Structures are given as C-alpha cells and as structure tokens.
Amino acid sequence: MTIKISAAGQIELTGICSSEEGEVLLQHLLASPNMMVNWRGCEAAHTAVIQVLMAARPRLLGPPADIFLEKWVQPVLAATMHT
Amino acid sequence: MNEFITQFLIESREFVEQATEGLLVLEQSPHDVERLDSVFRAFHTLKGGAGIVEFTAMEQAVHAAEEILSAARSGKRALTTALVGDCLACLDQVVQWLDILEQTGEFPSSVAKAKADESWLAAILEANPGVRPRVTTAMQFIPDADCFYQGEDPIARVTALPALLALDIQPVAAWPSLNDFDPYKCNLVLTALTAASMSEVTAHMHGHSGTCEMRAIGPAQSTPQALGLPSQARDILSAQLVLLGHATAANFAGFVASAGMTAVNVLRSCAHAETAALVEQSIGQSLTGNSTEPLRNAIAQLLSPSPPTLSVATAVSGKPDAAAQTLRIDARRVDALVRLTGELTVAKNAAGHVAKLAQEQGNALAGVLKERQVVLDRLVAELQESVLGMRVLPLRTVLQRFPRVVREMSVSLGKPLALEIEGDDTEADKAIVEMLFEPLLHIVRNAVDHGIESPGERAARGKPATAKIRIRAARQADQVIIEISDDGGGIDLARVREVARTRGVATEEELREMSDADIVDLVFAAGFSTAAKVTELSGRGVGMDAVRTAVERIGGRVSIESRAGLGATVRFSLPFSVMMTQVMTVEASGQMFGVPLDAIVETVSVPRAAISGIGAAHAIVLRNRTVPVVDLSNVLGLRETMRDETNTTLVITAFAGQVGGLRVDRIGERLEVILKPLDGLLSGMPGITGTTLLGDGRVLLVLDIGELLQ
Amino acid sequence: MDPQKTILVIDDASLVRLYYRRTLEAAGFQVEEAMNGLEALEKLLTSPVHLMIVDVNMPQMDGLTFLQAVRQKDRALASIPALVTSTEAAETDFEAARAAGANYYLVKPIDQPRLLEFARMLCGVPR
Numbered sequence: 001m002t003i004k005i006s007a008a009g010q011i012e013l014t015g016i017c018s019s020e021e022g023e024v025l026l027q028h029l030l031a032s033p034n035m036m037v038n039w040r041g042c043e044a045a046h047t048a049v050i051q052v053l054m055a056a057r058p059r060l061l062g063p064p065a066d067i068f069l070e071k072w073v074q075p076v077l078a079a080t081m082h083t
Numbered sequence: 084m085n086e087f088i089t090q091f092l093i094e095s096r097e098f099v100e101q102a103t104e105g106l107l108v109l110e111q112s113p114h115d116v117e118r119l120d121s122v123f124r125a126f127h128t129l130k131g132g133a134g135i136v137e138f139t140a141m142e143q144a145v146h147a148a149e150e151i152l153s154a155a156r157s158g159k160r161a162l163t164t165a166l167v168g169d170c171l172a173c174l175d176q177v178v179q180w181l182d183i184l185e186q187t188g189e190f191p192s193s194v195a196k197a198k199a200d201e202s203w204l205a206a207i208l209e210a211n212p213g214v215r216p217r218v219t220t221a222m223q224f225i226p227d228a229d230c231f232y233q234g235e236d237p238i239a240r241v242t243a244l245p246a247l248l249a250l251d252i253q254p255v256a257a258w259p260s261l262n263d264f265d266p267y268k269c270n271l272v273l274t275a276l277t278a279a280s281m282s283e284v285t286a287h288m289h290g291h292s293g294t295c296e297m298r299a300i301g302p303a304q305s306t307p308q309a310l311g312l313p314s315q316a317r318d319i320l321s322a323q324l325v326l327l328g329h330a331t332a333a334n335f336a337g338f339v340a341s342a343g344m345t346a347v348n349v350l351r352s353c354a355h356a357e358t359a360a361l362v363e364q365s366i367g368q369s370l371t372g373n374s375t376e377p378l379r380n381a382i383a384q385l386l387s388p389s390p391p392t393l394s395v396a397t398a399v400s401g402k403p404d405a406a407a408q409t410l411r412i413d414a415r416r417v418d419a420l421v422r423l424t425g426e427l428t429v430a431k432n433a434a435g436h437v438a439k440l441a442q443e444q445g446n447a448l449a450g451v452l453k454e455r456q457v458v459l460d461r462l463v464a465e466l467q468e469s470v471l472g473m474r475v476l477p478l479r480t481v482l483q484r485f486p487r488v489v490r491e492m493s494v495s496l497g498k499p500l501a502l503e504i505e506g507d508d509t510e511a512d513k514a515i516v517e518m519l520f521e522p523l524l525h526i527v528r529n530a531v532d533h534g535i536e537s538p539g540e541r542a543a544r545g546k547p548a549t550a551k552i553r554i555r556a557a558r559q560a561d562q563v564i565i566e567i568s569d570d571g572g573g574i575d576l577a578r579v580r581e582v583a584r585t586r587g588v589a590t591e592e593e594l595r596e597m598s599d600a601d602i603v604d605l606v607f608a609a610g611f612s613t614a615a616k617v618t619e620l621s622g623r624g625v626g627m628d629a630v631r632t633a634v635e636r637i638g639g640r641v642s643i644e645s646r647a648g649l650g651a652t653v654r655f656s657l658p659f660s661v662m663m664t665q666v667m668t669v670e671a672s673g674q675m676f677g678v679p680l681d682a683i684v685e686t687v688s689v690p691r692a693a694i695s696g697i698g699a700a701h702a703i704v705l706r707n708r709t710v711p712v713v714d715l716s717n718v719l720g721l722r723e724t725m726r727d728e729t730n731t732t733l734v735i736t737a738f739a740g741q742v743g744g745l746r747v748d749r750i751g752e753r754l755e756v757i758l759k760p761l762d763g764l765l766s767g768m769p770g771i772t773g774t775t776l777l778g779d780g781r782v783l784l785v786l787d788i789g790e791l792l793q
Numbered sequence: 794m795d796p797q798k799t800i801l802v803i804d805d806a807s808l809v810r811l812y813y814r815r816t817l818e819a820a821g822f823q824v825e826e827a828m829n830g831l832e833a834l835e836k837l838l839t840s841p842v843h844l845m846i847v848d849v850n851m852p853q854m855d856g857l858t859f860l861q862a863v864r865q866k867d868r869a870l871a872s873i874p875a876l877v878t879s880t881e882a883a884e885t886d887f888e889a890a891r892a893a894g895a896n897y898y899l900v901k902p903i904d905q906p907r908l909l910e911f912a913r914m915l916c917g918v919p920r
Contacts, residue, residue, distance in 0.1 A: 337865055341875065352920055
C-alpha cells in the first residue's frame with residue numbers, strides 16, 4: 001500500500017504511487033481535510049495522484065524522494081498552495 | 084450535398100490559398116500594407132462564408148486569426164513569425180475541416196480549439212528569464228481528459244523531455260469541489276521550455292493523446308545593446324538608416340542631426356542610456372567628418388542579425404489569372420468528355436473500316452465514303468486534342484504548396500532555406516499535375532534532409548548560410564520538364580556504393596564497372612534507401628524507387644545529376660498530354676493482360692462443350708449468332724494450361740463491326756490506365772497495342788483485339 | 794523627473810489637431826499647433842520643440858516642402874525629429890517623405906495608443 005495514514009496522523013505517500021492511488025488519496029483527503037500529506041518517501045507519482053494534490057491543496061511535507069518530483073512538480077504544488 | 088456547401092467548399096479553398104500565399108510574403112515584408120489587407124480580407128471572407136453555412140467552429144477559429152490580423156493592421160501588434168505561424172495553423176485546421184466536409188457531407192464533430200494566440204508562450208518565457216538564452220523549443224500540451232484510461236502519465240512524459248528548462252502545470256478548468264472531483268479525468272495543461280530541437284520534442288511527444296502546440300524559439304538578440312528592443316523601436320532605427328541614405332550636401336547636417344537625435348531618443352525611451360550616449364558620440368563624428376558612416380554604423384550595430392531559421396523567398400513567375408476568361412467546370416464532366424471522345428475515335432475507326440471494305444468491293448459509293456472519312460478523321464483528331472487540352476492545368480496548382488512545405492522544413496530542421504520557383508505557369512495534363520505532389524515532395528524532403536548541409540557545415544565550406552532550392556518547369560516540344568536543384572553537398576557516391584553493396588543492389592564487380600553517373604542512378608533502384616535513420620520528414624518507406632515507378636507509370640522519366648560539394652538536380656521529363664484508357668484485366672497461362680474496355684461487349688461463362696471446332700478454328704453459337712472463338716494463350720503463343728473444368732470464360736468483343744470471343748482462364752478487374760504505345764524492341768509484337776505500369780510496378784500488356792481476332 | 798517635452802502638431806484640419814492635442818496632453822506632453830508650414834516655421838522660432846508631427850497635405854506650404862526647408866536651417870531646428878503623417882500608403886509616398894527628411898511615417902488614421910507609442914519613443918520619453 002503506497003498511501004496510508006501513518007501513526008503520526010499524516011497521509012503518507014511512499015514508494016511508487018500508481019494511477020489507482022489517486023482515488024485512495026482522494027478518499028483520505030475527503031475523510032480528513034486538514035491532515036498533512038507527507039510525501040518524503042515518494043519515489044514516483046502518477047499524474048492522477050499529483051492532480052488530486054493540486055485540486056485538494058493539502059498541507060505538504062516534503063521534499064519528495066524523487067528528484068524529478070522535487071525539481072518540477074513541487075514548485076507547481078507550492079504555487080497552488082498560496083492561491 | 085446542397086449547392087451552398089459545394090460553393091462554400093470551392094470558394095473557401097481559394098481564399099485559403101490566397102491567405103497562405105499572402106502570409107508567407109508578409110513574413111518577409113511585414114510593411115506590405117496591401118498584402119496585409121488582402122490577407123485580412125481573405126480571413127474575413129472565410130469567416131463570412133462559414134457563417135452562411137452555419138459552420139460555427141470554423142467561424143470561431145477564423146475569427147481568432149482575423150483578430151490578430153486586425154491588430155496588425157491598426158498597428159497595435161506586430162505580425163511576428165510566431166503569429167504568422169498561428170494564422171497558418173488556423174488555415175491548416177480549416178483545410179482539414181473542409182476535407183472532412185467534402186468527403187462525408189457533414190460538418191466535422193470534433194471542434195479543436197484553434198488558439199491563434201501566443202499568450203501562453205509569452206507568459207512562460209517571462210516567468211523564466213534565467214533560462215531564456217538556452218530555449219529552443221516551447222511546448223504546450225493539453226492531454227485528453229480520458230488519457231489515464233489509455234495508460235498515459237502526462238506529467239511523467241513531460242518531465243522526461245530532453246533538456247527540459249522550465250515547466251508549468253495549470254488546471255484547464257477551475258478545480259471543482261473535492262466531493263465532485265473525478266481524479267481520473269485529466270484537467271491539466273502542461274507548458275514547457277526546452278533546449279531540445281522541435282523534432283526531438285515531437286519525437287518525444289509522439290503517441291500522446293491530446294493537443295500539443297510547439298514553437299521554435301530563436302535566440303534572444305545576440306548583441307547586448309539590442310536586447311529588449313521592441314519592434315517599433317527597431318522599425319524607427321532602420322528608418323533612420325534609410326533617411327541617412329537620402330542625405331544630400333544641402334541637407335546633410337539636418338538629416339544627420341535629426342536621424343541621430345531620433346535614434347538617441349528611441350534608445351533613451353527604451354532605457355538604454357549608455358548605448359544612447361555612444362550613438363550621440365557618433366553624431367558628432369559624422370558631422371565633423373562630413374560622412375554619414377559613423378552614425379550609420381552605430382545604428383546598424385543595434386539592429387541584430389536576422390533571425391536564424393526562416394528565409395523563404397519565392398520568385399513565382401507567371402501570368403495573373405485572367406479570371407473573367409475562365410469557367411469553373413466540374414472535373415468529372417471533362418473526364419466524361421474525354422471518354423466520349425475516345426469512343427468517338429473507336430466509332431470513327433469502325434466507319435473507316437467500312438469505307439475500306441466498300442472500296443475493296445468496288446462499291447460505287449466508295450469514293451464518296453472515303454472522302455467523308457478523311458474529313459471525319461481530321462475532325463475527331465482535332466476534337467480529341469481540344470478535349471485533352473481542357474484537362475490541362477498550370478503546374479502552379481501543385482507547386483504553390485511548396486513555399487509552405489519548405490518553410491516548415493526550415494523551421495523544423497533549423498536550416499535556413501530559400502525556395503525559387505520558375506515557370507509555374509507551364510501547363511500539363513491534370514493526371515500528371517495530380518500525381519506530381521508526392522514525388523516532388525519526396526525529392527524536396529530528401530534534398531533538405533540529406534543534400535543540404537547544416538548551417539555549421541555550410542559556413543565551414545564557405546557557402547552562403549541560406550541554402551537554395553530551385554524548382555523550374557518548362558515545356559519542351561511534347562514534354563514537360565521539371566527540375567529540382569539544390570546547392571547542398573550533392574549525392575555522396577561512396578555512401579551509395581556502400582549501401583548498394585550491403586543491400587545487394589549491385590555486386591562489387593558491377594560497382595567497379597559503373598561510371599559516377601551510373602552510381603548516382605542507383606538511388607532509384609528498388610530496395611535502396613540511404614537514410615540511416617528515418618527522420619520525421621523524409622521517407623516512410625517511400626523511396627526514390629517509388630518516385631521512379633510513379634513517373635514511369637505515366638510515361639515519363641526521372642534522373643539525377645550530382646556535383647560533389649555543389650549540389651544535385653533531379654530532372655523529370657513528362658508527357659504533356661496523357662490519355663487514360665479503361666481496361667479489363669484477364670488471365671491466360673498464368674499471365675495477366677489488359678483488354679480495352681471499349682472493345683468488350685460482354686463476358687460469359689459457357690460450357691466447354693459448347694465451343695465447337697471447325698478445322699483449326701473454333702466458334703460458339705450465342706443468341707443465334709455464330710461467334711468465332713480464339714484461345715488467348717494459343718494466339719499469344721503461350722503454353723496452354725490444361726484445365727479440367729466444365730465451364731470456361733469468354734470475353735466477347737466487338738471491333739470494326741466484327742464480333743469475336745476470346746477464351747481466357749480468368750477475368751480480373753477494371754482499371755483506368757495510361758497507355759504507353761509500344762516502342763523500340765516491342766513495337767513489332769503482334770496482338771499488343773501498348774503497355775502500362777500497374778501500381779505495384781508490374782508491367783501490363785494491353786491487347787490489340789483487332790489484330791488478335793484476325 | 795524629465796522636463797516636459799513639447800510636440801508641434803502641423804495639420805490643416807482642426808479636428809485632427811484637437812485629437813492629437815487631447816491625446817498628447819493627457820500623456821503629459823505640451824502641445825503647440827500650426828495650420829500650415831509657414832505658421833509652423835514661425836512657431837519653431839519662438840519655442841523649443843522636441844518633435845514635429847507633420848501632415849503631408851496642407852495648403853500654402855505642404856508638409857514635405859516645410860520639412861525640406863527645416864532640414865536646411867541651423868542645427869537647433871534642423872535636428873528636430875519629424876513624424877510625417879498621411880492618408881497615403883504607397884511605397885513612393887514613404888520614399889518622398891524620407892527624401893524630404895522624415896524620421897518616420899505613419900498612415901492615417903492613427904489610433905491613440907500608436908500615436909503615444911511613437912511620440913514617446915521619438916521624444917525619448919520612457920515607455
């Protein structure tokens with residue numbers, strides 16, 4: 001399971017998050033709208049997952065493990081956070 | 084299809100041509116007010132037409148382009164290369180829609196957003212000034228909403244772009260509330276800047292589902308002083324150069340001083356105070372030295388060199404269309420007329436046969452008949468020539484597509500190109516003009532892809548940066564000659580030899596015997612292709628052999644002349660007029676032959692037993708008439724195939740008033756072919772009237788029924 | 794803060810002069826007017842001018858004749874940038890204007906943004 005609620009009360013993204021996880025992430029966020037999303041262990045994320053993050057704008061704890069996500073996607077998410 | 088739509092299609096295509104031509108000229112001469120007007124009016128009329136037939140999508144798409152042109156007309160916006168590209172892209176979309184409408188009779192359902200607007204481009208360039216110098220391609224990608232179901236991951240694809248410099252991801256529509264949000268519907272637009280070439284980016288994005296727009300980005304102006312000079316400022320500065328050219332002794336001081344003051348003001352206005360001071364110095368130098376040169380040099384230096392890739396100059400000669408003297412005629416009517424004329428010829432021949440018979444039988448009327456026959460002969464021949472002449476079109480029809488093609492190749496490959504077209508008012512038969520585009524396109528692509536060197540190589544060889552391609556057409560007696568020349572590196576003979584050897588096109592000994600000209604001709608051999616890698620542009624398995632086949636099919640010839648290091652010329656020699664004949668194919672002894680359709684009355688399947696022999700001859704009774712039967716294999720001297728069937732096939736023919744039956748093994752299909760009369764070695768061959776090349780390159784012998792049945 | 798720039802508008806149509814005056818004054822320029830070339834020459838001698846906007850078609854002394862005369866005067870006057878305006882858009886008209894000493898040429902009607910853009914650049918006012 002690449003998306004789960006951690007013991008610390010965060011939505012954790014670990015390893016490779018495939019497109020199906022998009023729905024999982026969405027459900028978690030609907031259930032706990034204020035929970036922080038920790039993607040430090042995220043090695044890859046399908047667009048569907050990233051899209052959920054863009055639409056939901058949760059608080060994010062990074063940086064993600066993958067350099068591409070950190071270089072290209074994190075800045076975009078950071079920008080949407082402030083809107 | 085109702086007549087409004089028919090008319091709409093014809094007119095829209097004409098205006099698209101007018102607009103395309105105008106846009107290409109405008110790109111080189113942006114101050115051509117008349118041309119800008121004419122292009123604007125073309126788009127305006129296109130929009131109006133779309134409105135009348137209620138083609139809303141087209142109306143909207145054209146409107147966007149019309150806005151750009153309107154802004155250019157009023158001076159609010161300069162018509163940049165990118166904007167011209169947008170307008171051309173809009174026209175492409177319109178042509179696609181027109182094609183669909185023509186083929187299906189219905190308006191296309193998918194409405195692509197024709198975004199004739201470059202605001203996305205400006206936005207991402209502005210947001211990333213640091214990488215601007217390295218940007219060569221900008222791209223905006225909007226994946227289809229259902230792309231996830233296709234197994235696609237757009238962000239992964241785009242972040243993997245070669246030499247990615249900047250990326251922006253935005254939602255297409257505002258995000259709905261989380262409760263209503265469907266995570267599997269893609270709602271993103273991805274905009275990227277890369278240092279990769281447009282072809283690399285295209286290759287990388289191949290197979291995506293969604294819309295992808297790309298722009299080639301020229302380097303930011305190289306000279307630091309000119310960095311950030313808006314186009315109006317550049318216009319004013321070049322105007323001062325022109326002014327200085329008009330200076331005379333009487334007004335010298337005034338011209339120099341005002342031109343200098345203007346240049347200084349423009350620079351100050353654009354916040355280039357230091358440069359302004361330098362120009363001011365050069366004013367003093369010019370005045371004391373009594374020469375415009377110091378000032379002219381100072382201003383000229385501010386205007387950076389012209390943008391690298393695009394230079395498509397067309398010298399299209401030819402008479403303007405005498406519109407009032409032409410009629411629009413449906414091509415099918417002319418084709419029907421040609422067929423009718425063919426039949427008339429056959430009937431005339433039959434009458435001639437009767438006249439001959441009458442003469443032989445000493446009939447009193449023979450003399451009169453013969454006279455009439457001569458008159459008839461002449462009239463029919465004139466009619467045929469006249470009718471064939473109606474099918475003649477100027478080569479402009481096919482050549483006018485090339486400026487656009489060359490422009491796109493130039494952008495796509497980053498090679499500056501200039502195209503010259505000569506003699507495009509030369510006429511040729513419609514069939515020829517129509518088949519020419521593909522072969523010519525292939526030749527031009529080859530020349531640009533392989534013949535013309537990269538800008539670096541050309542510079543190293545002392546060649547002008549802009550490569551030249553020339554297409555020249557002319558009429559010579561009954562032939563139409565078309566030459567495509569380039570000033571590239573010519574055909575690489577060593578490479579041709581190597582490929583020929585490795586692909587088994589020729590043996591080592593054969594290659595040694597061949598002259599350079601023979602080696603060059605090998606590129607037309609079947610199975611030959613020197614493209615090491617099939618680039619996006621040239622070759623999808625269409626080799627030079629396909630070009631040669633296509634040309635020989637219509638009775639023409641094609642050859643190449645190459646000069647190492649200087650370039651190559653491909654020469655087409657095509658017949659001026661071309662007669663299409665309808666034939667039916669038949670099979671005998673395992674070989675295929677063509678039977679002219681106008682000689683065929685019917686085809687029947689009869690029991691073998693019904694054919695009775697009277698000595699060496701055979702006959703059959705058909706509808707109470709005795710019809711002589713001839714076996715095709717037999718009469719052609721081929722080995723008869725013994726077939727064990729009860730029934731056999733007969734082709735009943737009528738020629739010169741005589742009915743006969745041709746026994747064949749099998750009947751094939753009907754074809755429309757271009758008949759090449761027999762010449763050279765084959766001309767004595769009995770029973771054959773001519774040959775034609777089939778689409779797959781095989782030769783079909785067409786039978787002479789009259790000779791066969793005698 | 795730059796000192797104000799003065800633009801001399803030379804056109805025989807009062808409506809045109811009014812249009813230019815309103816547009817330019819609103820952008821912070823000082824505007825002087827003249828109905829023809831003769832009047833313009835007088836104005837030039839009385840007040841400093843940073844830009845002349847000259848219409849070609851004027852009675853008594855047309856724009857190009859006026860311009861030719863100015864370009865042969867002393868340096869202070871001869872060096873003033875001149876923007877020539879006309880309803881004509883043929884290449885020959887551009888040529889004639891250049892030969893007379895025009896620094897730029899615009900075809901009428903000129904809308905406000907364009908007028909201001911060129912006025913600023915020709916006067917050296919920041920955009």
